[in-house]
Amino acid sequence: MAKVNEQLMQELASPAYDEARRRIYVALDVDSESRALALVDRLAPVVDGYKVGLELFHRAGMRLVESLLKLNLRVFLDVKLHDIPNTVAGALRAIAQYPVEMVNVHASGGLKMLAAAREAVDGSPHRPLLVGVTVLTSLTDADLESMGVGTTASAWVRRLAQMAQQTGLDGVVCSAHELDIVREVTTPAFERVVPGIRLAGDAAHDQARVMPPDEAIRRGATRLVLGRAVTEADDPVGSLARYLRSVREGLSHE
Ligand SMILES: O=c1ccn([C@@H]2O[C@H](COP(=O)(O)O)[C@@H](O)[C@H]2O)c(=O)[nH]1
Secondary structure: OHHHHHHHHHHHOOHHHHHHHHOEEEEOOOOOHHHHHHHHHHHOOOOOEEEEOHHHHHHHHHHHHHHHHHOOOEEEEEEEEOOOHHHHHHHHHHHOOOOOOEEEEEHHHOHHHHHHHHHHHHOOOOOOEEEEEOOOOOOOHHHHHHOOOOOOHHHHHHHHHHHHHHOOOOEEEOOHHHHHHHHHHOOOOOEEEEOOEOOOOOOOOOOOOOEOHHHHHHOOOOEEEEOHHHHOOOOHHHHHHHHHHHHHHHHOOO
């Protein structure tokens, strides 16, 4: 296994995969700093983009983010801020003291919150990309109905993407199923960050709106989040290879 993995790592680190690697973040959804750094240690010869989400952030905080930044890694801080404008802006001013590549807020926080969020990062020493979470990829139309949202996931994503663009955000987080809609209502340079990525046959876990990497890229995803399908696989490097090959396949049709 070790020798096979070494060959795979060499293949994935080759220039042929440069663009595919640039398009991904591996989600470090683990419960300790040491587990996170062990994963990074294993994948870093290939992957330089990592997502720090709510579990790890509440375990290890900005200290872990600083460790990743010191390793010259790209960090997507997935803290999904959702609060009143003043509080979100303050949190973003604190985060933007660090050179994280991307950070997010819930687009459903409303136009005033989104505008305050954008102003906060605009005035920061390290201007991170600011993206708005639209409809979580774990939700179905039936879930939205039961919550009284009164519209479908695709219609809600359309409106939230319009609001994110209108307030000057750099992009949105959406499922691959809404990429056409997001592209329809936003400019081409608008980031479309897509979690809920699964190859056919892989477990969807708690995700509802999933899609394979090649198809997501073909439909216009600019960045993909790879999570448990890689990090919880028996062979994470082998799984990363399957996913990166699929990203590359998608890019060949872009
Ligand atoms: O709508 C959203 C927004 C964020 N996420 C995050 O992405 C990863 C996906 O992990 P998987 O293991 O590939 O399911 C996870 O960290 C979520 O917090 C999302 O899934 N959907």
